[in-house]
Amino acid sequence: MFFDFHLHGDYKLAREAEKLGYHGVALVVHSKDCKKQAETLKDLRKTIIKDGNQDDGNSFSLQLGVEIDAKNPEDLKKQVKKFRKNADILLVHGGNLKINRAATEDPRIDILSHPYRNRYDSGINHVLAVKAAENKVAVEINLKYFLLTRPNQRHRVLNQFQQIVKLHRKYQCPVIITSDASSIYGLRNPRDVMAMAPCFGMKKEETLTAMSAIPQEIMERNKIRDQVIVQGVRLIK
Amino acid sequence: MKLKILPTHLRDKKRYLAFQAVSEYPLERDDVISLVLEASGDLYGACGTSKLGLWVVKVWKYNSSEKKMVKGIIRCNRNEVDAARAVIPTITRFRGKRVVFQTLGISGTIKAATTNFIKLKAADD
Numbered sequence A: 001m002f003f004d005f006h007l008h009g010d011y012k013l014a015r016e017a018e019k020l021g022y023h024g025v026a027l028v029v030h031s032k033d034c035k036k037q038a039e040t041l042k043d044l045r046k047t048i049i050k051d052g053n054q055d056d057g058n059s060f061s062l063q064l065g066v067e068i069d070a071k072n073p074e075d076l077k078k079q080v081k082k083f084r085k086n087a088d089i090l091l092v093h094g095g096n097l098k099i100n101r102a103a104t105e106d107p108r109i110d111i112l113s114h115p116y117r118n119r120y121d122s123g124i125n126h127v128l129a130v131k132a133a134e135n136k137v138a139v140e141i142n143l144k145y146f147l148l149t150r151p152n153q154r155h156r157v158l159n160q161f162q163q164i165v166k167l168h169r170k171y172q173c174p175v176i177i178t179s180d181a182s183s184i185y186g187l188r189n190p191r192d193v194m195a196m197a198p199c200f201g202m203k204k205e206e207t208l209t210a211m212s213a214i215p216q217e218i219m220e221r222n223k224i225r226d227q228v229i230v231q232g233v234r235l236i237k
Numbered sequence B: 001m002k003l004k005i006l007p008t009h010l011r012d013k014k015r016y017l018a019f020q021a022v023s024e025y026p027l028e029r030d031d032v033i034s035l036v037l038e039a040s041g042d043l044y045g046a047c048g049t050s051k052l053g054l055w056v057v058k059v060w061k062y063n064s065s066e067k068k069m070v071k072g073i074i075r076c077n078r079n080e081v082d083a084a085r086a087v088i089p090t091i092t093r094f095r096g097k098r099v100v101f102q103t104l105g106i107s108g109t110i111k112a113a114t115t116n117f118i119k120l121k122a123a124d125d
Helices: A011-020 A031-036 A040-054 A073-083 A097-104 A126-135 A143-147 A151-171 A190-200 A204-223 B029-052 B078-090 B110-118
Strands: A003-007 A024-030 A061-068 A089-093 A111-113 A138-142 A175-178 B014-023 B055-063 B068-077 B097-107
Touching: A003 A011, A003 A061, A003 A089, A003 A111, A003 A175, A003 A204, A011 A024, A024 A031, A024 A089, A031 A061, A031 A073, A061 A073, A073 A089, A073 A097, A089 A097, A097 A111, A097 A126, A111 A175, A126 A138, A126 A151, A138 A143, A138 A151, A138 A204, A143 A151, A143 B078, A151 A175, A151 A190, A151 B029, A175 A204, A190 A204, A190 B078, A190 B097, B014 B078, B014 B110, B029 B055, B029 B068, B029 B078, B055 B110, B068 B078, B068 B110, B078 B097, B097 B110
Parallel strands: A003 A024, A024 A061, A061 A089, A089 A111, A111 A138, A138 A175
Antiparallel strands: B014 B068, B014 B097, B055 B068
């Protein structure tokens, strides 16, 4: 079972991903687009439900995600509160150290997207890794970021990925591999991605966890999120 | 004088990767070769590439008005299949236009790769 939890696009792109061998994807919209057009999220959900119901009987799962682009930690908190109920999956557009820190400290967030963006280091250290493991915020390994970097700069990206994997081994913070594709030119065969993972310093089992087990965990957790009062306590209706 | 061919147990063992490529600019066989070798050089360097034993065996063109697609077979060393497979998704651009390579499957013979992954019928030609 392979999942890709970061796709920017419509239902057609999800179908293409299914053809390549993915068992589930998350279609992600930017939080800015939701602000400008309040209907974006609702419209996407409607089309997903409508098109998804046309072909019953297959196990392909479609999720709806929001990528939050926040200016500062306060803004992040506000937006998380706003989008948590409407979206299945919450991603945070990382890269800024303050945002990275705030995102790893919030259990309502599912994925911290590219914390290494426009940086020379990986954007997370041992402190953030511990927090991410506690709050179960998955750190994203973004394939688009790797593939679209110039070849003479790619060693830097690989090094950032390796740092994240190192922290993942020591502190068990979850790691997830996503494609961040916005057209068919960004989609890759999941088995090709698995073959590529040794370049990031990941072993085969770790790659499988990152592409299959972690996304499933996120889905499971989000199913019961409404019933959870505090961490570890659940109200059964 | 022609060199005598190596005995079978001394020859390099091979595997065949069937792939498809969708591009905005139509691809020829020479383009595929240069793209694959360039990508491998970028990822592993000259030393690493030499161990993979990459060779583009055959390329079929499936160009239509809406989609420009090629399918083909790449040969690689049997011990380095995963490393060779990792080269294929790293190809992103060709002459400034977008291109994407995806593996269809791995096989031990050219015939099986063609029938199972590319033509899906008979490998007569």
